[in-house]
Amino acid sequence: xxxxxxxxxxxxxxxxxxxxxxxxxxxxxxxxxxxxxxxxxxxxxxxxxxxxxxxxxxxxxxxxxxxxxxxxxxxxxxxxxxxxxx
Numbered sequence: 001x002x003x004x005x006x007x008x009x010x011x012x013x014x015x016x017x018x019x020x021x022x023x024x025x026x027x028x029x030x031x032x033x034x035x036x037x038x039x040x041x042x043x044x045x046x047x048x049x050x051x052x053x054x055x056x057x058x059x060x061x062x063x064x065x066x067x068x069x070x071x072x073x074x075x076x077x078x079x080x081x082x083x084x085x086x
Contacts, residue, residue, distance in 0.1 A: 004070060017053075020046050021074035028078050043075050050075070 011019070020042060027039035050072050 015071065017046055017049055018071040018074070021071040021078070025074050025078045039078065043078055046071060047075050 024039045024042040024046060027035045027042070030036075030039075
């Protein structure tokens with residue numbers, strides 16, 4: 001199941017946390033020195049930020065904030081690709 005619908009995805013309208021999750025996932029597979037460490041640190045910031053947003057404003061859950069949900073799913077995908085169980 002795709003997480004993003006590419007024909008309608010507009011980077012200019014995407015939530016910063018969703019973009020950060022996409023960057024983190026991409027860095028996981030990068031061969032650049034330090035990319036995996038960067039990805040690990042970034043995913044922790046994303047995970048904590050998403051948790052705070054859901055805890056502070058329950059409408060993020062009830063309104064089905066698509067970008068936050070997609071960002072959350074991408075952090076899970078990234079973690080599982082590294083062998084981390086979430």
